[in-house]
Amino acid sequence: MQLIHRRGWGIFEDEEEAYFHLMGEKGEELGYAKWSNSQVNTISKQEYFYHKYGPYYVEIMNYFQDNITDSCRSLDGSVYVSYYQQSDIHKFDSNGNLEFIHQDMFDTVYGFAVSEDLIWVVYPQGIQ
Numbered sequence: 001m002q003l004i005h006r007r008g009w010g011i012f013e014d015e016e017e018a019y020f021h022l023m024g025e026k027g028e029e030l031g032y033a034k035w036s037n038s039q040v041n042t043i044s045k046q047e048y049f050y051h052k053y054g055p056y057y058v059e060i061m062n063y064f065q066d067n068i069t070d071s072c073r074s075l076d077g078s079v080y081v082s083y084y085q086q087s088d089i090h091k092f093d094s095n096g097n098l099e100f101i102h103q104d105m106f107d108t109v110y111g112f113a114v115s116e117d118l119i120w121v122v123y124p125q126g127i128q
Helices: 045-053 057-064
Strands: 008-014 017-023 029-036 039-043 069-073 079-083 088-092 098-103 111-115 118-122
Touching: 008 045, 017 045, 029 045, 045 057, 057 079, 057 088, 069 111, 079 111
Parallel strands: none
Antiparallel strands: 008 017, 017 029, 029 039, 069 079, 079 088, 088 098, 111 118
């Protein structure tokens, strides 16, 4: 395991490169970066969100702006997005249109993954 940056948030992998949002100690935005070929390079906000949400990232950003979100893409091109540690998971189709909002029964979702027609959810340890 290798530390690639101390200020990375919203990290995800796309095409064997790691993308992340740079934030300071008090939450101030410091930009966006990707790790590729064993080095960190600064990238634009547009490049970060294109790789995070796909070709219709503008439509999804109109809904979430540039807030930190958890997200994943399914094999059919759909994108699932949730605000960090909230309970609603939004599904966008492969054209960036909001299809539905899954309202989870708990207040906090720590993470999730999509497998075919299932949404796998991670909750805080205290919830049963």
